[in-house]
Amino acid sequence: MTTTELNPLLDFTGLPRFSAIEAEHIAPAVELLLSENRARIEVLTRPGTPATWADFVAPLEDANERLARAWGVVGHLHGVLDSPELRSAYNANQPKVVQYYTELGQNLVLFEKYKALKVSPEYAALVPAQCKIVDNEIRDFRLSGAELAPSMQRRFAAISEELAHLATKFSENLLDATKAFALHVEDQSKLAGIPEDVLETARAAADKDGKSGWKFSLQAPAYVPFMQYAAERELREQMYRAYVTRASEFGKPELDNTPLITQILSLHHEAAQLLGYANHAEVSLVPKMAQTPRQVLDFLNDLAAKALPFARKDYAELGEFAAAELGLAQLEAWDLAYASEKLRAARYAFSDQEVKQFFPEAKVMQGMFRVVETIFGVRIRPDAAETWDPAVRFFRVSDLHGNLLGQFYLDPYARDTKRGGAWMDEAISRRRLGGRVQTPVAYLTCNFSAPVGGKPALFTHDEVLTLFHEFGHGLHHLLTRVDYLGVSGLHGVEWDAVELPSQFMENFCWEWEVLAHMTAHVDSGEPLPRALYDKMLAAKNFQSGMQTVRQLEFSLFDMHLHYDFDVNGGKTPQQLLDEIRSRVAVAIPPAYNRFQNNFSHIFAGGYGAGYYSYKWAEVLSADAYGLFEENGVLDDRSGKRFCDEILAVGGSRPALESFKAFRGREPTVDALLRHSGMIGA
Ligand code: ZN
Secondary structure, eight states: OOHHHHOGGGOOSSSOOTTTOOGGGHHHHHHHHHHHHHHHHHHHTSTTSOOSIIIIIHHHHHHHHHHHHHHHHHHHHHHHSOOHHHHHHHHHHHHHHHHHHHHHHHOHHHHHHHHHHHHSHHHHHSOHHHHHHHHHHHHHHHHTTTTSOHHHHHHHHHHHHHHHHHHHHHHHHHHHHHHHOEEEEOOGGGGTTOOHHHHHHHHHHHHHTTOSSEEEESSHHHHHHHHHHOOOHHHHHHHHHHHHTTTSTTSOGGGOOHHHHHHHHHHHHHHHHHTTOSSHHHHHHTTSSOOOHHHHHHHHHHHHHHHHHHHHHHHHHHHHHHHHHSOOSSOOGGGHHHHHHHHHHHHOOOOHHHHHTTOBHHHHHHHHHHHHHHHHTEEEEEOOOOOSSTTOEEEEEEETTOOEEEEEEEEEEOOTTSOSSOEEEEEEOOEEETTEEEOOEEEEEEEEOOOOTTSOOBOOHHHHHHHHHHHHHHHHHHSOOOOSGGGSTTTTOOTTTTTHHHHHHHGGGGOHHHHHHHOOOTTTOOOOOHHHHHHHHHHHTTTHHHHHHHHHHHHHHHHHHHHTOOTTSSOOHHHHHHHHHHHHOSSOOOTTOOGGGGOHHHHHSSOTTTTTHHHHHHHHHHHHHHHHHHHOTTOHHHHHHHIIIIITTTTSSOHHHHHHHHHSSOOOSHHHHHHTTOOOO
């Protein structure tokens, strides 16, 4: 028997063999692939190996693809079919895989080979996608310090290690500080307004401590509804104060993130200077779509100027409502979520539950496929494959002549063995192998409620948005026409542009023309009533001005911290944040608020000088969708263009070029403002 017959993880001839894969296959597959890859790299880095595409890049891609595919299946199963055996095999092998990629990134001989290829006559003969792959590799080696003199390289490595350590410490402190506080309530009369399920959880939490009464933690599932619903103002204030002072000087000194913030900022700054950049913001933007920190700041400030009048209006309305209806003469930070929830309920009298009855699963899927088939000129049909759970569906996407373009799995329902959230992942990526094209395969994973009581599964409108969002990522992967792995589909797409197709797809969920075909009441079969649709649409932009300026406040703070803020300049991060708030915020928090001490996105999550990406991608997706608003929601000519210029090209050219090729101009914020109801003050 051959190895692949023995170990299904090593079978790369087709779709993953889910019914044969067991946890015991993981360690031998990883070991074999890692040793084969290391042996291959040893040969590739010999002086005698020519630095050409065929002799060097392609064999390296082949080797890395095998590992990525096998480990991808393992990672996927770890996410959707967690078992004690699988978890322990995953955890035992993950460090080996991470170690391999670290070695790869530090292999300076590989770096030299890429550089040699770049200056060789062959480079001029490569197609643009190949050139992009070579350029990206060289860029990434440079950004990890490969070109520094040995002594500087050692310092750079020490900084990287220290930054990784500080990031871990930052999030651990936050986690420990979150756990360190709980509000314990004995008097039931103080719990008015809080939903029953939240109370039940709080009751069980107190029980677990051997106490009577209710215990509310600062974790989101308790904190968020508490702040939205608890009528007792003084308790809201207690919870708020505890929440916004986590990991600060007001708590345990050993959990204080304040000194970590300074260290992280100064180490990032030092690393940037070693690489020859003026600051960390410049480094962060090298592989992104935005060109300069100034451009990002201008973008954020411009959007702030446009959003502020709406934010002020939102805030004034909330204040008037709170004074007139809730007896809150002065809105405090701990009143915002509470008063907003009351205002929302008063203004838009409908519930998620009511809307949900119109979105049975089959109708939603059919409606979504109709949109995609119409605008992109493809066909989506059920297909057969081995899966990991009976609820998983499998589909094929073909062109109008029946040629296979790609396939995808859809795993819709929540399960005990599945991690939370929704995501798209790659099983197989498109590439050309000699005369044959390897077609892409995607996993779409969601956590919707499974059907109960013989009725079909019903989706909330939020869940429908999620489904469209993930399908947008899926289409980016499936409809690529790039022949080279490194930039096909989402590979190599700048991360401030990667949410373009996903957020773009969400827009269709708000179109009457789409919803009329995508809804059927679970009992009567009636489509969504127009009156209910109008209410949903009105509620869509509730407080969008306030939400926008809040995101802008965080984005501006992040960008300034990493651009023109000097940690040794006498000003504190708190003072910088206060300045930004005085310019763009409408609700100024109390002086004890230490938001920065729990801003883990930028201090522990890799978003440093990148938080703006959320808004940036929203501008692109809204503006792209604008063409469909101009030409008709289901216009197939616009769809073909979106497919050709954005989805098909993947990471083979800069996202800005792709956008301009699609839209015929640079992106503008107008569509986003219009979609958020922020136009014509
Ligand atoms: Zn996404």
